[in-house]
Amino acid sequence: MSDTQELILEAKHVTKRYPVSGGRTLTACRDVSLHFYRGRTLGIVGESGCGKSTFLRMVASLEKPDEGEILYRGQDLAKLKGEKLRQHRQKIQMVFQDPAAAFSPKMKVMDIICEPLLNFKRIKRSEKEAAARKFLEMVELPGEFALRYPHHMSGGQRQRIGIARALTLEPELILCDEATSSLDVSVQKTITELLVKLQREKQIAYGFVCHDVALVQSLAHQVAVMYLGNVMEILPGDQAASGCVHPYTKALIGSVFDLHMDFQKPIESMDDEAPSPFDMLSGCPFQSRCPRCMEICRRERPALKEIGEGHLAACHLAAQGETE
């Protein structure tokens, strides 16, 4: 299926480590390889601390990978510097989790939206209000909001401003880091609808990081599941509910409270917590919590292997063709 799609950005074996006190290192991302295609959404799910936000920050060139490379249309982002890097930033924009913290409280909405345009000299100062109104309309807000301050708006309205700001430079890729997580469900739904509508109109690629598996699988073409910095499984969004094979993905989905679930059945959950991300053991990162851990899992780290069309899993069970 990837033959017909236009590849925008490719992460190849990206690893990021942070030094921590006591001479230890924290491996936030380990050997992550993911692809972003034009007009498609890559969803990334996982528990807190699994490295999903770190990965997004590397894609946005806010952090540099220690190993591996991130290629934007064939060009290694780590090698970009100065003005070239600045020009490149127009192509990839970001929407943050907390829309209240993402804006300067002293700036009016029109200044917030038009700041990127002015930075890259795409409009003149005199055109600011008209430009702001145009983008407000795009995110389905009234044009008068241009003169307001962010604290005069609700959370959902502010998140729309965040999206409007990300749209101004006509990026090819928008990265959403828990962009809907702080919103109420009904608002979350309208924001999701807006994102999907914009994607259809402009063929934007999204990187959508979220801890809500149910939401991610409802809007992503591809879902990547991360655990302690490792990609455990990559699968098409429409198969996430039924087609997952990795025990971690199953555990993650099993612990989702669903309105259509069988309420008599006790909720599944893993009993212990994720192990410390510091000193990585050899073998599979999920071995300590996996209900089907085998001898080989303790020795050897499973590689991501294709097990179906657009479906990859890093699990020895899946590699042996023994998934149920």
Next chain:
Amino acid sequence: MLSIREISVAYGNNPVPAVENFSLEMKRGEIVSIVGESGSGKTSVIRAVLGCLPGGGQVSRGNISFEGRLMSELGKEEWQRLRGTEISMIFQDSGAMLNPVRRIGSQYVEYIRTHEKISRRAAWEKGARMLEQMRLPDGEHIMRSYPFQLSGGMRQRVGIAMAMTFQPKLLLADEPTSALDVTTQAQIVRQMLKLREEYHTGIIMVTHNLGVAAYMADRILVMKEGHIVDAGTREQILNHPSSAYTRNLLDSVPAMGGYRFV
């Protein structure tokens, strides 16, 4: 056990009450979920029950009674006896409730000795035992830790352990799983359901997560802008919601394998 009759809660000089005409009758061992979006007044309701409304909030109308006693007529000492023993509360982040510069054990012992005349040693042991009952490994070790040394899920379990020390008849839970990962959330929810089995504790669960609310509750109340818009058993609310608001809310919850946007 608990009876809330037509209460209104108002803050400061704000003429619009945060909660209006809220009523709820609860039996022992019953679990009631209050769901609603932010600003719907759900937290105000349970804070009013515990008599700890923040920022000049007060119950302006109606009354609340617990086991036949009117809460508004309780003196300061009676309140002290009630809170933390018969009625207790867990918060969204139990880490924020704990003093960051004191070890868990020292705070736990202080709490136990406020309500019960026992020695430090006995209080320590009681605390450690409670922590182990909440499936925290090695209670002694946790007692000697500072709050920041524990993960969010562990801190939340410490909060539940503390709230359950005196086997309260009523547990008020204010978004206890909202800051947690889904896997940890499932553990905490299971833990809370066990409280009812073991101690016959009644629980008021305030949450914006409809899935959690539905899973736990016998009855669900849906609030919007300070009013109850829907109330009934889980089956009634999920399958036959009477208000359009509830229907819209239920439709907005993403489901595994459900509606897809793309």
